[in-house]
Amino acid sequence: MARRVAMSFVILLLILEVVIAYEYTNLKREMQYSMFRRRYDICHLPMQPGKCRHGVKAWYYNHVTKKCQRFIYTLCGGNENRFYTNKECMDYCNGYTYIFPTTARQRQEREQQKEQDEQDAV
Structure with a gap:
């Protein structure tokens, strides 16, 4: 009996570890996407010289x-697309101006929307 309880506990811990690892990975991707999106948005802002003399x-x-x-x-004034050296500008924006990756959650939402659209069409 004790062995069975111990085995159940070990299985529960393994399942919990997998769930936590999945959630951590998903959270990490979401954070990376968020940071990428922020840079993308900043680097697409128009040049604004400001309002002073x-x-x-x-x-x-x-x-x-x-x-x-x-x-x-x-x-x-101005906006965040402003840097004080060419290197700082290129380091921040180069590579962040392309179409950004989608997260697992966004792909899932897109699939759900597609399924809903197909059901609505019937």
């Missing part, structure tokens, strides 16, 4: 040309 040299990422371009930032 005096300025400094800065760089913004042009997602069309996939290059950083220099502009004068007036130190007031």
